[in-house]
Amino acid sequence: MMKGKKGEGNWQERLLAWFDGHKRDLPWREDKPRNPYHVWISEIMLQQTRTEAVKPYFNSWMERFPNISALARAKESEVLHQWQGLGYYSRARNIHKAAMEMAETYGGRLPDRKEDILSLPGIGSYTAGAILSMAYGKREGAIDGNVLRVYARLYQVEEDILKSRGRKKIEALVNETLPDRAGDFNEALMDLGADICIPKNPRCSLCPLAEDCAAFRNGKEKELPFRTPKKPPKEEQAACGIWIKEGRVLLHKRPARGMLASMWEFPMALGETEEEARKGLEQLLAGKTEDFLWQYKHVFTHRIWHMKAYPVREGAVPEGEYRWFSPEEYREIPLAGPHARLAAFVEKIVY
Numbered sequence: 112m113m114k115g116k117k118g119e120g121n122w123q124e125r126l127l128a129w130f131d132g133h134k135r136d137l138p139w140r141e142d143k144p145r146n147p148y149h150v151w152i153s154e155i156m157l158q159q160t161r162t163e164a165v166k167p168y169f170n171s172w173m174e175r176f177p178n179i180s181a182l183a184r185a186k187e188s189e190v191l192h193q194w195q196g197l198g199y200y201s202r203a204r205n206i207h208k209a210a211m212e213m214a215e216t217y218g219g220r221l222p223d224r225k226e227d228i229l230s231l232p233g234i235g236s237y238t239a240g241a242i243l244s245m246a247y248g249k250r251e252g253a254i255d256g257n258v259l260r261v262y263a264r265l266y267q268v269e270e271d272i273l274k275s276r277g278r279k280k281i282e283a284l285v286n287e288t289l290p291d292r293a294g295d296f297n298e299a300l301m302d303l304g305a306d307i308c309i310p311k312n313p314r315c316s317l318c319p320l321a322e323d324c325a326a327f328r329n330g331k332e333k334e335l336p337f338r339t340p341k342k343p344p345k346e347e348q349a350a351c352g353i354w355i356k357e358g359r360v361l362l363h364k365r366p367a368r369g370m371l372a373s374m375w376e377f378p379m380a381l382g383e384t385e386e387e388a389r390k391g392l393e394q395l396l397a398g399k400t401e402d403f404l405w406q407y408k409h410v411f412t413h414r415i416w417h418m419k420a421y422p423v424r425e426g427a428v429p430e431g432e433y434r435w436f437s438p439e440e441y442r443e444i445p446l447a448g449p450h451a452r453l454a455a456f457v458e459k460i461v462y
């Protein structure tokens with residue numbers, strides 16, 4: 112395995128020299144020494160969106176909450192408002208909770224011990240590593256997707272980096288190769304991963320590490336990092352029944368566990384074929400169905416429903432959580448994803 116001793120210096124020195132000459136000017140990099148609070152907030156924001164997009168959010172956040180104590184004193188609604196547009200509000204809630212904990216336990220400062228930082232809400236090993244190395248000058252790695260990718264190529268790691276074996280291998284390599292300027296090194300890797308060693312078509316001709324890179328040397332830079340091919344989603348036929356009686360439509364509440372838990376849906380049967388699903392629906396409602404009126408393909412992460420909705424003639428309401436709803440009533444209940452579309456369709460054609 113390459114140990115990084117090639118030409119003058121090692122690859123870590125080459126990377127740091129490149130970083131010194133190319134580093135991006137970013138508002139959270141301006142402090143000297145670096146402000147741990149700024150590092151923390153910027154790192155969480157950077158998990159949400161691109162660096163350029165983070166800048167205005169970061170600046171306005173710091174105007175509103177200039178330090179941890181100010182943040183800890185704010186109401187949660189103010190914090191969420193300030194976060195608006197970044198998505199994943201749980202991250203903002205965790206930031207607020209962590210600030211309150213820091214105000215109470217650490218005198219309004221970010222602790223500098225790894226165990227203490229990791230015990231704060233919303234701070235995982237990547238963010239802890241970033242804060243400890245960049246703000247406190249500790250020799251800690253900060254391994255995110257960029258770092259995994261760069262190392263997988265540099266050391267030609269052929270395992271899946273999203274699986275624990277591949278990740279562990281890279282963690283060991285990072286620990287082994289971490290230089291003293293760990294904070295700059297971590298940021299240099301992030302910049303390299305963001306601008307040069309990008310996911311598709313890495314820009315190896317511009318890379319300061321091209322002569323050190325095993326993947327580039329062996330023409331594998333586009334093949335790595337290796338990812339286990341995803342299983343194709345399961346495709347199912349879904350027959351839904353539109354059964355209306357005295358202005359009300361029959362709906363069913365899904366079980367409290369599993370997919371779309373506790374949400375309401377039109378009576379539905381799944382099958383491998385359209386006929387099987389339709390037959391299943393007729394059996395479920397002990398009735399007959401007419402030609403379908405609506406069709407829709409709904410794609411979940413791991414499955415696809417090819418849905419068709421059939422008007423139901425006669426039948427019997429099955430046992431279990433089935434109820435009749437008027438449109439006014441079903442507008443107020445949580446309808447399971449694609450069934451909300453079907454409800455809107457039904458409302459348009461029937462009511």
Ligand code: SF4
Nearest residue numbers: 308315318321324332
């Ligand atoms: S040479 Fe290419 S693949 Fe290797 S680290 Fe540089 S950009 Fe990435």
